Amino acid sequence: MTELDPNNVQRTALLKHAGVARFAYNWGLARRMEEYERTGKSSNAIELHRQLNALKKTDFPWMYEVSKAAPQEALRDLDRAYKNFFEGRAKYPKFRSRRRGIGSFRLTGSIRVFNDSIQLPRIGRVRLKEKGYLPTEGVHILSATVSERAGHWFVSLQVEEEIEVPENVGSVAGVDVGISRLAMVSDGTIIENPKALARFERKRKRLQRSLSRKMKDSRNRADARLRLARCEFRIASIRMDAQHKATTMLARTKSVIGVESLNVAGLLKNHCLARQLADAGIGEFFRQLRYKTKWYGSNVVEADPFFPSTKKCSNCGAVKDGMPLSERIYKCGSCGFEADRDLNAAMNLASVAASWAETLNACESGEVHAARQVLPYEAGTERRLGGVLDG
Numbered sequence: 001m002t003e004l005d006p007n008n009v010q011r012t013a014l015l016k017h018a019g020v021a022r023f024a025y026n027w028g029l030a031r032r033m034e035e036y037e038r039t040g041k042s043s044n045a046i047e048l049h050r051q052l053n054a055l056k057k058t059d060f061p062w063m064y065e066v067s068k069a070a071p072q073e074a075l076r077d078l079d080r081a082y083k084n085f086f087e088g089r090a091k092y093p094k095f096r097s098r099r100r101g102i103g104s105f106r107l108t109g110s111i112r113v114f115n116d117s118i119q120l121p122r123i124g125r126v127r128l129k130e131k132g133y134l135p136t137e138g139v140h141i142l143s144a145t146v147s148e149r150a151g152h153w154f155v156s157l158q159v160e161e162e163i164e165v166p167e168n169v170g171s172v173a174g175v176d177v178g179i180s181r182l183a184m185v186s187d188g189t190i191i192e193n194p195k196a197l198a199r200f201e202r203k204r205k206r207l208q209r210s211l212s213r214k215m216k217d218s219r220n221r222a223d224a225r226l227r228l229a230r231c232e233f234r235i236a237s238i239r240m241d242a243q244h245k246a247t248t249m250l251a252r253t254k255s256v257i258g259v260e261s262l263n264v265a266g267l268l269k270n271h272c273l274a275r276q277l278a279d280a281g282i283g284e285f286f287r288q289l290r291y292k293t294k295w296y297g298s299n300v301v302e303a304d305p306f307f308p309s310t311k312k313c314s315n316c317g318a319v320k321d322g323m324p325l326s327e328r329i330y331k332c333g334s335c336g337f338e339a340d341r342d343l344n345a346a347m348n349l350a351s352v353a354a355s356w357a358e359t360l361n362a363c364e365s366g367e368v369h370a371a372r373q374v375l376p377y378e379a380g381t382e383r384r385l386g387g388v389l390d391g
């Protein structure tokens with residue numbers, strides 16, 4: 001994802017596109033709900049797009065001002081939202097409220113990338129804040145997603161490309177992804193959260209308190225909300241940047257990376273911890289690790305959800321009954337081993353990674369049961385579809 005530097009005319013066009021995308025999504029949702037009530041069935045994106053196009057001339061002529069991809073892709077998103085709902089992965093789709101932000105839209109068609117700008121349908125050639133960040137050749141662009149956050153506009157590309165996956169000769173490691181520190185690697189490398197993060201977190205708390213004291217619907221309150229949004233945006237950028245650095249380093253230098261089960265749903269039941277987990281963006285860390293390991297020919301091995309990575313002694317294998325978060329040092333009652341709790345966990349995860357690698361070598365067919373492999377690595381050329389280029 002990289003930031004756009006639109007001029008005023010383009011800024012207006014971006015707003016219009018986001019507005020039409022939101023309108024189409026909400027229109028489609030209302031239409032589907034109404035149809036379902038009447039007939040017990042509802043239309044898909046293709047059918048809805050046809051209906052919307054028919055209404056465009058008479059009812060919504062302002063839609064001609066934007067690329068037809070914006071409403072079309074929004075209706076596709078709606079299809080996906082319904083699919084996720086029916087398959088039990090998400091709640092029933094909600095209306096997209098303007099109050100919750102300007103939002104985003106997706107464009108397809110002729111999109112061209114230059115060193116310092118990007119050509120978007122109907123919007124034109126928009127300057128990029130960072131030069132040379134997006135690929136200018138060797139990739140086929142499927143679509144571009146444009147989104148707004150706190151007054152800034154961003155673009156990310158969905159591409160199809162042929163990539164040579166290099167052979168990764170790095171070491172096997174375990175990584176404990178944390179809250180107070182970003183990550184601990186089994187070789188002893190500590191990846192701390194950036195110092196600036198704590199400062200902005202304190203600022204966020206202050207701004208939140210200040211916002212809650214402001215009168216409802218007042219000018220002051222709107223200003224306070226904007227200041228808070230800007231601060232939250234800074235926090236997210238700082239965190240994302242640190243995560244990108246860490247995940248790139250790991251995917252480049254390690255051939256097999258053992259991590260905890262990605263299914264933290266169980267932990268999310270604990271309210272306080274859930275907040276902290278969400279804040280630390282552990283899910284985002286794993287997401288980056290998954291796609292980057294693919295690029296660098298590395299593997300992510302996920303431990304069994306019940307694997308006691310924090311309670312197990314990495315030296316003798318004894319398992320404790322409990323390991324409260326306040327205990328920062330792991331002390332083994334059986335063998336006397338002592339280590340930082342995160343390091344002990346990372347070493348256990350390294351063992352998971354190592355045993356996966358051994359099993360893989362033992363049975364050449366590649367069928368592995370010891371641990372679930374998240375991403376299989378196939379040597380040679382790989383076709384990547386719909387990957388998101390964001391560093």
Ligand SMILES: [Zn+2]
Pocket residue numbers: 313314315316317318332333334335336337
């Ligand atoms: Zn022990």
